[in-house]
Amino acid sequence: MKVAITGSTGFVGSRLVQRLRLEAIKVLVLTRNTQRAQKLFPKSAYPNVEIAAYTPTVSGSWQNHIASCEAVVNLAGESISEGRWTTERKQEILNSRKLTTQKIVEAIVSSTTKPKVLINASAVGFYGTSQNATFDENSPPGSDFLAQVCQDWEAQAQKVTDSGVRLVILRFGIVLGMGGALGKMITPFKLFAGGPIGSGEQWFSWIHVDDVVNLILKSLSTSEMAGVYNATVPQPVRMAELCTTMGEVMNRPSWLPVPSFAIEAMLGDGAVVVLEGQKVLPQRTLSSGFKYDYSDLKLALKEILK
Numbered sequence: 001m002k003v004a005i006t007g008s009t010g011f012v013g014s015r016l017v018q019r020l021r022l023e024a025i026k027v028l029v030l031t032r033n034t035q036r037a038q039k040l041f042p043k044s045a046y047p048n049v050e051i052a053a054y055t056p057t058v059s060g061s062w063q064n065h066i067a068s069c070e071a072v073v074n075l076a077g078e079s080i081s082e083g084r085w086t087t088e089r090k091q092e093i094l095n096s097r098k099l100t101t102q103k104i105v106e107a108i109v110s111s112t113t114k115p116k117v118l119i120n121a122s123a124v125g126f127y128g129t130s131q132n133a134t135f136d137e138n139s140p141p142g143s144d145f146l147a148q149v150c151q152d153w154e155a156q157a158q159k160v161t162d163s164g165v166r167l168v169i170l171r172f173g174i175v176l177g178m179g180g181a182l183g184k185m186i187t188p189f190k191l192f193a194g195g196p197i198g199s200g201e202q203w204f205s206w207i208h209v210d211d212v213v214n215l216i217l218k219s220l221s222t223s224e225m226a227g228v229y230n231a232t233v234p235q236p237v238r239m240a241e242l243c244t245t246m247g248e249v250m251n252r253p254s255w256l257p258v259p260s261f262a263i264e265a266m267l268g269d270g271a272v273v274v275l276e277g278q279k280v281l282p283q284r285t286l287s288s289g290f291k292y293d294y295s296d297l298k299l300a301l302k303e304i305l306k
Contacts, residue, residue: 002026003220004066006056006100007075007121009036011179012172016073016213021046023217028069030054030062057099063107066115071220072108073119074157076100080125080146081181085269094149101156109163117166119219120157124173124205124232126150129276131201136283137171137228144272154228166226168219170212173232173280177209177304181274186305188258189246195256200240202277205232208294208303218290230282233295239277242297249301 003020007013008029017040020027029051031037041049054062056076066072078096083089101120108115127135128142141147154169161167176182188194212231219225237245247254260275282290294300 001071001220002028002069003071003073004028004030004069004115005073005075006030006054006104007077009033009040010075011177012121012175012209012212013073013075014040015177015209016075016216017041017046017049019213019217021048024048026050028052028065030056030065032056056103057095059103059106063103063110066104066107067111067113069115071117071119072104072115073216073220074101074104075121077121077153081184081273085145090145090269094152097149097153098156101153105156105160108160108165114163114165117168117220118157118160119168119170119216120154122150122154122157122169122171122228124171124230124278124280126154126171127278127280129202129272129278131203131277134279134281136281137230137285138283145269146272166223168225169228170215170219170231171228171280172212173205173207173230173236175209175212175231176206176300180209182304185243185246186250188256189250189252189254192252193256194243194247194250194252194254195258196240196243196254197258198239198260198275200238200243200257202239202275203236203279204239204242204277205230205236205280206242206297206300207232208292208300211292211294214293215285215290218288222288225288227284229285229288230280231285232280232282233292233297234282234286235295235297236279236281237297245297245301249298249305 125146243254
């Protein structure tokens with residue numbers, strides 16, 4: 001099997017490429033920065049990896065590479081937690097998902113020999129935010145900015161099914177590992193300044209990065225899997241519990257809260273990512289028979305922070 005991956009130099013994507021090396025699966029890395037990809041995946045250590053440059057929102061010769069692949073994993077997307085959400089930044093967040101997916105689908109549809117499956121990332125932001133409601137894969141979308149981004153993102157991916165290509169959409173929760181959101185929270189705890197962000201009552205629907213990779217691999221190999229699956233654990237927690245558990249694992253206090261106004265001053269509208277949340281359950285993921293390696297928060301944090 002040969003798998004094309006976008007977003008392969010990111011937090012989840014790089015971990016996926018590492019696993020595919022162990023599985024001896026050929027990988028096509030589509031990247032905007034070939035030098036960065038070559039440093040991350042040197043040929044001597046990654047003989048199964050082919051690197052190709054692409055401009056994700058523009059049609060081009062890069063799309064021809066898709067025809068040589070049996071599967072595509074689309075993880076591309078600008079970070080939603082970096083900087084303030086100006087009008088320009090919001091457009092970048094949307095375009096990096098919507099237009100990239102559009103071009104990926106175009107490449108698949110136009111291929112003489114089409115890939116058998118597209119695994120497309122999305123996010124639990126699809127459901128909007130709530131402190132009281134519980135969401136699963138059958139829940140309706142929310143109405144805020146992130147919910148609209150996810151709807152537009154998924155709508156582009158859905159078009160691939162018209163060509164008979166199997167589609168799996170994985171709605172990611174907060175992915176925990178040495179990087180991403182957790183990476184930004186570790187430093188304050190090391191400095192004895194850790195604590196809950198905002199009220200601490202917001203839900204935190206999370207998943208260990210290795211379980212994300214395992215779910216992608218299962219989606220690749222299981223032809224019965226199609227449609228939407230939540231990439232979250234069955235036991236989401238509130239922010240206060242996350243921070244208390246981090247303090248226990250790191251042997252640091254977790255009593256110093258970060259006030260909402262401080263986050264809002266830094267991120268503007270983007271503060272919604274950390275100040276609000278949603279309780280998301282992976283009903284279809286569990287029904288698929290997927291087994292988590294890390295469904296317990298304390299065990300997950302111990303593995304990550306060891």
